[in-house]
Amino acid sequence: MWCIYSGDTMKDGVIDGTDLGQANNDASNYFTGYVRSDVNGDRIVDASDVMIISNNVFKYVTTMKPSSFTGGILINP
Numbered sequence: 001m002w003c004i005y006s007g008d009t010m011k012d013g014v015i016d017g018t019d020l021g022q023a024n025n026d027a028s029n030y031f032t033g034y035v036r037s038d039v040n041g042d043r044i045v046d047a048s049d050v051m052i053i054s055n056n057v058f059k060y061v062t063t064m065k066p067s068s069f070t071g072g073i074l075i076n077p
């Protein structure tokens, strides 16, 4: 099972305080356009983006993936 969470603005596989800090800074500076901290895709970094990231920070969202996955089919003998 998999799903996608918004908010990993630092692209390190964890949604944490660094992502929240970047979004806060970008919102304070009224960033617009195609920026990573615009997690809802409206091309404006504002409180709605900060709220989405904040909610996911408190859910401890992290990425989990196979370390040696090559894209092939794994068959157990």
Ligand SMILES: [Ca+2]
Pocket (backbone or CB within 6 Å): 038, 039, 040, 041, 042, 043, 044, 045, 046, 048, 049
């Ligand atoms: Ca936005």
